[in-house]
Amino acid sequence: xxxxxxxxxxxxxxxxxxxxxxxxxxxxxxxxxxxxxxxxxxxxxxxxxxxxxxxxxxxxxxxxxxxxxxxxxxxxxxxxxxxxxxxxxxxxxxxxxxxxxxxxxxxxxxxxxxxxxxxxxxxxxxxxxxxxxxxxxxxxxxxxxxxxxxxxxxxxxxxxxxxxxxxxxxxxxxxxxxxxxxxxxxxxxxxxxxxxxxxxxxxxxxxxxxxxxxxxxxxxxxxxxxxxxxxxxxxxxxxxxxxxxxxxxxxxxxxxxxxxxxxxxxxxxxxxxxxxxxxxxxxxxxxxxxxxxxxxxxxxxxxxxxxxxxxxxxxxxxxxxxxxxxxxxxxxxxxxxxxxxxxxxxxxxxxxxxxxxxxxxxxxxxxxxxxxxxxxxxxxxxxxxxxxxxxxxxxxxxxxxxxxxxxxxxxxxxxxxxxxxxxxxxxxxxxxxxxxxxxxxxxxxxxxxxxxxxxxxxxxxxxxxxxxxxxx
RNA sequence: GCUCCCUUCGUCUAGCGGUUAGGACGCGGCCCUCUCAAGGCUGAAACACGAGUUCGAUUCUCGUAGGGAGCGCCA
Numbered sequence: 039x040x041x042x043x044x045x046x047x048x049x050x051x052x053x054x055x056x057x058x059x060x061x062x063x064x065x066x067x068x069x070x071x072x073x074x075x076x077x078x079x080x081x082x083x084x085x086x087x088x089x090x091x092x093x094x095x096x097x098x099x100x101x102x103x104x105x106x107x108x109x110x111x112x113x114x115x116x117x118x119x120x121x122x123x124x125x126x127x128x129x130x131x132x133x134x135x136x137x138x139x140x141x142x143x144x145x146x147x148x149x150x151x152x153x154x155x156x157x158x159x160x161x162x163x164x165x166x167x168x169x170x171x172x173x174x175x176x177x178x179x180x181x182x183x184x185x186x187x188x189x190x191x192x193x194x195x196x197x198x199x200x201x202x203x204x205x206x207x208x209x210x211x212x213x214x215x216x217x218x219x220x221x222x223x224x225x226x227x228x229x230x231x232x233x234x235x236x237x238x239x240x241x242x243x244x245x246x247x248x249x250x251x252x253x254x255x256x257x258x259x260x261x262x263x264x265x266x267x268x269x270x271x272x273x274x275x276x277x278x279x280x281x282x283x284x285x286x287x288x289x290x291x292x293x294x295x296x297x298x299x300x301x302x303x304x305x306x307x308x309x310x311x312x313x314x315x316x317x318x319x320x321x322x323x324x325x326x327x328x329x330x331x332x333x334x335x336x337x338x339x340x341x342x343x344x345x346x347x348x349x350x351x352x353x354x355x356x357x358x359x360x361x362x363x364x365x366x367x368x369x370x371x372x373x374x375x376x377x378x379x380x381x382x383x384x385x386x387x388x389x390x391x392x393x394x395x396x397x398x399x400x401x402x403x404x405x406x407x408x409x410x411x412x413x414x415x416x417x418x419x420x421x422x423x424x425x426x427x428x429x430x431x432x433x434x435x436x437x438x439x440x441x442x443x444x445x446x447x448x449x450x451x452x453x454x455x456x457x458x459x460x461x462x463x464x465x466x467x468x469x470x471x472x473x474x475x476x477x478x479x480x481x482x483x484x485x486x487x488x489x490x491x492x493x494x495x496x497x498x499x500x501x502x503x504x505x506x507x508x509x510x
Numbered sequence: 511g512c513u514c515c516c517u518u519c520g521u522c523u524a525g526c527g528g529u530u531a532g533g534a535c536g537c538g539g540c541c542c543u544c545u546c547a548a549g550g551c552u553g554a555a556a557c558a559c560g561a562g563u564u565c566g567a568u569u570c571u572c573g574u575a576g577g578g579a580g581c582g583c584c585a
Contacts, residue, residue, distance in 0.1 A: 335521095336522065342536085
């Protein structure tokens with residue numbers, strides 16, 4: 039039997055980082071076995087499902103390159119099927135109509151909790167034969183009251199539940215729509231899902247679902263319940279932990295492969311290896327290597343990985359993302375160097391494409407003012423003359439390349455009996471407006487001769503003003 | 511409260527009865543160096559606790575503690 043997995047998010051919000059990890063593991067498992075991966079949108083809750091969420095999920099999956107072979111399947115388009123299956127259970131006596139009102143159920147649970155009991159449906163409609171007029175009933179599944187259910191989970195091992203601890207859950211709402219527990223079971227069976235890989239918040243649900251599967255006469259799939267991803271503080275991942283929406287990572291200049299690589303190492307490992315290409319992940323992924331304990335999300339490590347990917351990626355693969363960042367910053371890229379050159383010179387000092395764009399703005403745009411600290415430290419009277427000499431040398435240079443620039447600065451430094459840095463740093467401040475940049479030669483080459491000369495002139499004027507002020 | 515799950519450096523993890531408990535992120539130091547990075551070397555840092563099983567437990571079993579999940583006409 040060929041492996042078939044699915045990712046089944048509910049479109050009630052953006053695509054969550056934890057959801058992505060679940061999707062990734064399901065996808066990897068299917069790809070590893072040369073099987074199929076299905077995307078199913080669990081939108082049975084029409085109150086909370088939105089088209090915007092569906093779009094966000096699809097966008098996120100596309101951005102990450104998690105492709106599916108079937109779907110997206112929308113559960114709202116399969117209501118007839120659920121109804122038909124529910125009718126079957128009703129006819130078999132495996133399910134029954136329940137006429138209890140929400141108020142009645144709330145009161146029942148409140149009483150149970152007050153009495154120190156486990157809140158659960160007490161089965162009061164189990165044997166009812168007469169309908170209640172004016173009430174459109176829900177359908178409840180008749181869960182066995184004795185015996186136990188055993189689940190052999192691929193990551194948890196054997197888990198046993200006493201049926202007596204389970205209650206009769208609603209499978210069809212009063213309005214005729216299915217609930218989650220029912221639609222998953224029907225869909226997984228209809229789609230012939232062989233492996234259900236999902237978050238371990240569903241582990242307890244599995245016991246209930248397994249009974250429905252049996253009542254429907256289906257074979258149950260293999261289960262693998264993945265540990266949760268918690269926030270840095272160990273609490274459940276939520277908005278207050280910063281970006282939990284994957285698309286925010288795209289917008290902040292993270293690379294999809296880096297995000298996937300980070301996520302695959304949360305709960306899964308292959309010896310000491312930290313960096314995996316997609317092909318390696320697919321080749322090496324095994325459910326046996328999934329760790330059962332929850333893990334915390336570490337933005338620092340993601341950032342480190344992202345930088346590793348920025349360093350290792352072909353420059354051509356990064357320019358679209360970098361351009362997007364410049365566009366966000368309203369920077370005109372037309373009168374600057376090719377973006378591949380920018381990538382090559384900044385890749386080792388940027389952890390994200392956003393950071394790369396921010397730290398290279400002066401390549402495309404003049405800065406408003408020189409950083410005060412850098413200016414005070416490096417644009418002093420003593421460097422006036424050497425700086426003017428460098429300016430003259432640069433003006434005469436042909437071609438204006440990093441090597442030639444390097445040689446020119448070196449010879450001026452030698453002539454003035456200055457160390458390279460004593461001249462390089464003032465030059466850096468003059469040309470970039472700050473004390474930090476890539477090596478001065480490639481920086482100047484990237485900025486271009488005209489801009490460099492104009493900025494050096496401005497710096498010389500700055501020094502002159504400073505000397506004049508000090509002289510008064 | 512009840513049921514289920516989890517527990518190795520701060521974090522992610524390796525380990526699958528005998529190891530100086532390894533790697534990675536982060537942190538400190540040194541080297542490299544025109545700044546910043548990147549890179550190299552290096553340091554500090556962990557088996558939650560208590561009983562068993564065993565010649566021997568980080569590893570197996572059971573408790574305890576701590577954390578998490580579920581207990582909806584949400585998924």
